[in-house]
Amino acid sequence: MSLTLILAASTALFALGTVMFISRKNSIAILMGVELLMNAAALNFMGFSYYSPAKDHPLDGQIFALFIILIAAAEAVVALGIAIAVYKEYAHVQADQLNQLEG
Amino acid sequence: MVQNIFFLIVLVFTLGMGLYVTVGQNLIRSAFALFFTLFGMAGFYILLGGDFIAMVQLLVYAGGIAVLLTFGAMLTAEVDSPFQSNQLFNGFWTFVSGVGFFSLIYYVLMETDWPLKAANYHEPTTKEIGRLLLQQYILPFEVISFLLLVAMVGAIFLVQKGDRQ
Numbered sequence: 001m002s003l004t005l006i007l008a009a010s011t012a013l014f015a016l017g018t019v020m021f022i023s024r025k026n027s028i029a030i031l032m033g034v035e036l037l038m039n040a041a042a043l044n045f046m047g048f049s050y051y052s053p054a055k056d057h058p059l060d061g062q063i064f065a066l067f068i069i070l071i072a073a074a075e076a077v078v079a080l081g082i083a084i085a086v087y088k089e090y091a092h093v094q095a096d097q098l099n100q101l102e103g
Numbered sequence: 104m105v106q107n108i109f110f111l112i113v114l115v116f117t118l119g120m121g122l123y124v125t126v127g128q129n130l131i132r133s134a135f136a137l138f139f140t141l142f143g144m145a146g147f148y149i150l151l152g153g154d155f156i157a158m159v160q161l162l163v164y165a166g167g168i169a170v171l172l173t174f175g176a177m178l179t180a181e182v183d184s185p186f187q188s189n190q191l192f193n194g195f196w197t198f199v200s201g202v203g204f205f206s207l208i209y210y211v212l213m214e215t216d217w218p219l220k221a222a223n224y225h226e227p228t229t230k231e232i233g234r235l236l237l238q239q240y241i242l243p244f245e246v247i248s249f250l251l252l253v254a255m256v257g258a259i260f261l262v263q264k265g266d267r268q
Binding site: 001003004005006007008009011012013014015016017018019020022023024025026027028029031032033035036039042043046047049050051053059060062063065066067069070071072073074075076077078080081082083084085087092093 | 179
């Protein structure tokens with residue numbers, strides 16, 4: 001286990017999330033891709049916090065990972081609310097067919 | 104040594120489940136694989152000395168967001184035809200670009216020298232995190248709590264608005 005391996009794992013998760021994000025039409029699947037991206041970012045913060053060369057092991061990176069988790073919770077709640085409202089209106093959540101405002 | 108073995112197990116588990124999330128054609132199964140991916144991320148956090156963050160990850164992500172996404176998938180996907188619910192779109196080229204992105208960043212990582220210190224700490228981090236949250240990061244902490252409140256109210260409003268029409 002080293003910082004390079006941690007960052008490589010985080011990069012792999014980021015690439016998987018990006019592929020999920022750009023290759024799906026279902027809004028819920030796009031949301032899952034965003035969750036993977038946010039986890040990759042949080043893993044980067046944790047890795048840099050653990051291997052930090054600063055004195056007395058500052059935990060600022062862990063604080064930022066905490067904030068990322070909370071922001072992801074808020075984002076998931078709002079995005080799912082939008083998805084369910086869209087489903088009530090159109091009976092589907094395919095992102096490529098949602099091209100009307102005030103339709 | 105033990106740390107390396109656990110790191111390998113967690114790495115294979117998390118990336119395998121993440122790969123299933125990405126390539127799976129069934130949205131419900133992808134949602135369950137996402138749950139296990141988030142579970143594996145908590146394993147990473149434990150290995151990196153973040154006991155409190157790992158517990159928050161389990162509570163908020165694996166316990167909350169993954170269940171919420173599963174509910175969302177079940178409420179909106181075409182449950183009658185589960186194998187059509189999550190089709191790939193330009194799958195080949197997105198995977199090529201994903202592998203290219205990973206290779207590029209991995210090359211940069213391998214070429215970089217980080218100024219590191221061998222880190223070993225096993226004491227609980229809760230006290231220090233609490234001190235930082237209530238002294239240095241008090242403003243972001245309050246902003247986040249307000250953001251969560253606004254998100255809750257906004258989500259309820261959005262769903263209700265769809266109901267009235």
